[in-house]
Amino acid sequence: MRSRLLSRAHCYLFCLWALLASPVRPQHAGHNRRKDHGGGGGGGGGGEGAVDRPKLLLLSFDGFRWDYVDRVPTPNFRALKREGVKVKVVENAYITKTFPNHYSLVTGLYAETHGIVANEMFDPALNRSFSMETDSVYDPRWWEEAVPLWVTNQRAGGRSGAAMWPGSDVKIHGVYPTRYLPYNASVPFAARVAQLVRWFTAPDPEAVDFGVLYWEEPDESGHNLGPESSLMDVVIVDIDEKLGFLCNELKKAGLYERLNLIVTSDHGMTQLSADKIIELDQYVSRELYTWVDKSPVVALLPKDGRLEEVYSALLGVNPHLSVYKKEDIPEHLHYSHNARIMPLLLEAQEGWTIVQNRSGPMMLGNHGYSNTLPSMHPVFLARGPAFRQDYVKETMRSVDLYPLMCHILGLRPLPNNGSLARVQDLLSAGPSPSPPGGYGYAPAVGSVLGALMVLGFLLVFVRQVTLKQLRPLAVRSREMSQPLLQEDLHL
Numbered sequence: 001m002r003s004r005l006l007s008r009a010h011c012y013l014f015c016l017w018a019l020l021a022s023p024v025r026p027q028h029a030g031h032n033r034r035k036d037h038g039g040g041g042g043g044g045g046g047g048e049g050a051v052d053r054p055k056l057l058l059l060s061f062d063g064f065r066w067d068y069v070d071r072v073p074t075p076n077f078r079a080l081k082r083e084g085v086k087v088k089v090v091e092n093a094y095i096t097k098t099f100p101n102h103y104s105l106v107t108g109l110y111a112e113t114h115g116i117v118a119n120e121m122f123d124p125a126l127n128r129s130f131s132m133e134t135d136s137v138y139d140p141r142w143w144e145e146a147v148p149l150w151v152t153n154q155r156a157g158g159r160s161g162a163a164m165w166p167g168s169d170v171k172i173h174g175v176y177p178t179r180y181l182p183y184n185a186s187v188p189f190a191a192r193v194a195q196l197v198r199w200f201t202a203p204d205p206e207a208v209d210f211g212v213l214y215w216e217e218p219d220e221s222g223h224n225l226g227p228e229s230s231l232m233d234v235v236i237v238d239i240d241e242k243l244g245f246l247c248n249e250l251k252k253a254g255l256y257e258r259l260n261l262i263v264t265s266d267h268g269m270t271q272l273s274a275d276k277i278i279e280l281d282q283y284v285s286r287e288l289y290t291w292v293d294k295s296p297v298v299a300l301l302p303k304d305g306r307l308e309e310v311y312s313a314l315l316g317v318n319p320h321l322s323v324y325k326k327e328d329i330p331e332h333l334h335y336s337h338n339a340r341i342m343p344l345l346l347e348a349q350e351g352w353t354i355v356q357n358r359s360g361p362m363m364l365g366n367h368g369y370s371n372t373l374p375s376m377h378p379v380f381l382a383r384g385p386a387f388r389q390d391y392v393k394e395t396m397r398s399v400d401l402y403p404l405m406c407h408i409l410g411l412r413p414l415p416n417n418g419s420l421a422r423v424q425d426l427l428s429a430g431p432s433p434s435p436p437g438g439y440g441y442a443p444a445v446g447s448v449l450g451a452l453m454v455l456g457f458l459l460v461f462v463r464q465v466t467l468k469q470l471r472p473l474a475v476r477s478r479e480m481s482q483p484l485l486q487e488d489l490h491l
């Protein structure tokens with residue numbers, strides 16, 4: 001345990017060093033590597049002069065709330081921000097659940113239009129249920145109200161690679177991603193990254209130009225521990241290290257300077273409380289409805305002719321519960337015009353949980369609440385030749401990402417709910433922006449000397465800070481491994 005902690009302390013130091021030295025290093029790594037690459041693998045027709053197709057990798061860390069980056073040292077997120085762009089407030093799509101939002105990111109559509117309206121749904125026309133936990137996921141009919149970006153990319157002659165993104169192992173409109181991994185939560189992050197790097201660096205006609213990468217954390221820990229738990233700090237540090245690992249692999253492969261990397265998430269997370277429970281059994285019989293989707297935005301399908309009865313039984317029973325008939329769902333949520341949205345929608349206020357009775361296990365964190373709540377918002381950072389550097393933007397909508405990605409890839413976007421104009425300021429000027437460039441010899445020496453001086457000071461400072469953190473980290477790591485907290489507490 002002790003040695004693990006020491007190595008974490010070393011990691012901070014190393015990351016700091018990387019942070020300070022990076023204005024010089026990427027140029028180095030990218031340039032030399034690319035030459036090696038061209039020299040070694042250039043069988044297929046003198047690649048050096050060929051125009052590079054734009055490359056784009058979209059990464060989602062599930063449930064990475066926007067403000068997680070500020071509660072522990074996250075040197076790799078920080079480096080990304082400095083080398084690229086950050087958006088402070090990203091309004092995601094209602095409901096703030098995993099499947100709807102991941103599909104919004106790659107379609108630019110609200111859930112009511114792309115059709116993946118929840119993680120659990122019922123389609124009256126198909127007379128079928130969908131659950132992200134079952135093989136229903138592989139039925140293309142659920143997905144085909146929209147066309148995801150990987151399909152559009154391929155139809156335009158591009159090649160796509162997908163590692164575990166929701167829907168990316170489904171044959172949508174007759175097409176799988178050019179390269180993809182079938183969903184398997186046990187495949188480690190490093191293996192997903194390695195696969196994507198191989199796809200991006202394959203010899204020319206084989207190489208993918210658009211990739212999607214998904215990782216299950218920190219969502220799972222957020223549910224089990226609650227986002228306000230100090231145990232989450234360790235989880236966030238781990239995600240930061242995973243981001244660092246990815247960047248390092250991209251550098252080693254000579255991709256880092258050529259590839260556009262977008263790091264975001266589907267939603268945030270909020271703390272639940274055992275005192276904030278709404279039990280439907282107290283107000284209405286289970287016989288009168290089918291429970292379709294889970295807390296905190298519960299979809300109910302009343303039995304034939306029982307809508308009014310269920311509605312009036314629930315209306316006004318708890319000030320922390322909103323009860324909507326489908327046609328009364330507020331327009332700004334863009335969540336009513338789809339047959340998969342049920343006749344009754346119950347929305348809990350932030351932190352509240354809706355159950356039938358209290359017998360089930362409780363989670364300590366959840367998401368799904370209104371997308372107007374800051375706690376539901378995801379992180380957003382991006383870097384690469386298409387993006388400005390060291391630029392912070394106040395706000396965007398997650399549906400705006402789709403037209404932005406189409407622009408980067410040179411694709412014509414399908415009709416969508418986003419706007420390129422709203423996010424155009426994230427892009428660097430000019431059609432083919434040069435990599436962070438033109439360092440002469442002298443500035444390089446200057447920054448190295450400057451960095452060394454700062455580093456000397458920080459070494460002393462960080463040592464103090466890290467030593468202070470050692471004890472709490474040790475305590476947390478031990479608590480992390482308590483079996484109680486390892487239990488899967490998903491409702």
Ligand SMILES: *[C@@H]1O[C@H](CO)[C@@H](O)[C@H](O)[C@H]1NC(C)=O
Nearest residue numbers: 122123124125126127128129
């Ligand atoms: C819908 O499917 C169920 C079985 O899942 C069946 O009992 C029912 O009759 C079907 N309804 C219609 C209208 O086909």
Ligand SMILES: *[C@@H]1O[C@H](CO)[C@@H](O)[C@H](O)[C@H]1NC(C)=O
Nearest residue numbers: 182183184185186187188191
């Ligand atoms: C999922 O991945 C793990 C780890 O790579 C592997 O051991 C397991 O066989 C895989 N499961 C399936 C169903 O492919």
Ligand SMILES: *[C@@H]1O[C@H](CO)[C@@H](O)[C@H](O)[C@H]1NC(C)=O
Nearest residue numbers: 281286355356357358359360
């Ligand atoms: C709560 O619901 C479960 C089924 O979900 C049921 O088995 C149990 O009897 C219920 N408990 C009470 C106290 O109603």
Ligand SMILES: *[C@@H]1O[C@H](CO)[C@@H](O)[C@H](O)[C@H]1NC(C)=O
Nearest residue numbers: 109110113334414415416417
């Ligand atoms: C979202 O975009 C789709 C496709 O253009 C359109 O049909 C739908 O009406 C849009 N939704 C909103 C709320 O504008």
Ligand SMILES: [Zn+2]
Nearest residue numbers: 063098219223
């Ligand atoms: Zn979740």
